[in-house]
Amino acid sequence: MKDPTPILEAVALVKRFGGAVAVDDVSLAVPPGCIAGLIGPNGAGKSTLFDLLAGGQRPTSGRILLKGSAVEARGAHARLGAGLARTFQIPRPFAAMSVLENVMLGDQRHPGERVWPNWLRAARVARAEAANFARAMELLDFLSLGKLAYAPAAVLSGGQRKLLELARVLMAEPAIVLLDEPAAGVAPALLEIIMDRIATLNARGMSFLIVEHNMELVARLCRHVFVMAGGKLLTQGTPAAVVADPRVIDAYLGGIAA
Numbered sequence: 169m170k171d172p173t174p175i176l177e178a179v180a181l182v183k184r185f186g187g188a189v190a191v192d193d194v195s196l197a198v199p200p201g202c203i204a205g206l207i208g209p210n211g212a213g214k215s216t217l218f219d220l221l222a223g224g225q226r227p228t229s230g231r232i233l234l235k236g237s238a239v240e241a242r243g244a245h246a247r248l249g250a251g252l253a254r255t256f257q258i259p260r261p262f263a264a265m266s267v268l269e270n271v272m273l274g275d276q277r278h279p280g281e282r283v284w285p286n287w288l289r290a291a292r293v294a295r296a297e298a299a300n301f302a303r304a305m306e307l308l309d310f311l312s313l314g315k316l317a318y319a320p321a322a323v324l325s326g327g328q329r330k331l332l333e334l335a336r337v338l339m340a341e342p343a344i345v346l347l348d349e350p351a352a353g354v355a356p357a358l359l360e361i362i363m364d365r366i367a368t369l370n371a372r373g374m375s376f377l378i379v380e381h382n383m384e385l386v387a388r389l390c391r392h393v394f395v396m397a398g399g400k401l402l403t404q405g406t407p408a409a410v411v412a413d414p415r416v417i418d419a420y421l422g423g424i425a426a
Contacts, residue, residue: 173236175200175344175375176221176252181230183216190216191227192399198344198392203366203376205390205407207383209420213399215348218379222254222346223247235343251343257352259333263322267313267332270321271304274339300339307335312361327358334365344375351382363389383411395419 174197183191191213198204208214219225221232223244232240234252244254261270308314311331316324324332330350337345350362359382366376366389380386386393387407395402395410397419403410410416 173200174198174233175202175235176377177231177233178217178221179231179233181217181220181232182228183220183225184228189399191220193230194396194399194401196394196401196404198375198377200343201370201373201375202391203370203378203389205386205393206377206379206396207381207386207393207410208396208402212396212419214379214396217396218254218346218348218377221377222252248337248340248342252346253337253340253342253344254346255330255333255337255348255350257349259329261321261324261329261332261336264320266318267308267321267324268301268304268317270332271307271335271339272300274336275300275303303339304335307338311335311365325355325358327354327362330354330362331358331365334362338369342374344377345369347376347378347380349380349382350378351380351385359385383407387411 177197179195181191181194182189194213194217206214206218216225220227223239223242223246227240230240231238234247234250237250239247239250239252242250262273305314305317308317311334313328313331313335316328321329321332334345347366350366351359354362363385370376376389378386378390390407392404393407393410394404395413395416397415402415402419403413405413
C-alpha cells in the first residue's frame, strides 16, 4: 500500500515584501511519484513560491512539509540533504571545470569533504571517490553528455547546461526535484531528451514539480497542474481541465501583469 503522505506540501504560505504580497495563502500538495506542473502568467507569484519551497527564501507565514516533516525553517542545503533538489532557469556551472567535475560536486555524502577522513580513513575516501566517479559517468551517459565528460562546461549549449545541472542534482539522490523552466531556451532536439529523461526518472519513482511556460511540455509530462494568478492558487487539476478553465483563460488573456 502506497504512503498517502504528500512528498511536498505547502500549507497557507504567505510571502510579503513590505506592503506587497507575492504569495497569498497558497496551499498545495504534490503526491509521491507525481510529475506536477506550476503555471501562470508572468507576475503570478510562481517564482517566489518556487523559491519558498526550495529554501531560497523564508515564508512570512505558513508551513512547508517535505515527506511530512516541517522544513520551512531549514535552508536549501538542509532540504537537499532531506531529499528536495532544485534546478535554476539559467544554469551557472563552473565553466572552467570539466563536465564530469561539475557533476561530481553534487555528491552530498562524500567523506572526503571533511578534513580528518582524508588522513584517518584514506582507503574509505578512495572507495567513495571511485563510486562518485562511476555514478557521475552513469548519469552523464543517461543524460546524453557522456562524450563531453572531460570537456570544460564552458563549451556546453544552454540545453546541455540544463542537462548538466540535472545530472548534478541527481547525484544527491533526491526524492523530489523542482525544475525551473527546463524548456526555456532549449533547442527542440535537446528538449525531447530532457522530457524523456524526466519521464524515465519518474517511472523509477522520482517526483517532480515543474515551473514552466511551455504548455506542450506540461501537457505531455504533468499529471496534475497548479495554476497561480495574482499571488494566489487559482485552480488545479489535470492539464486538460485547467487549460479549459475559463478562469485560467482569463488570467492569461485578461490583463494579468505580463
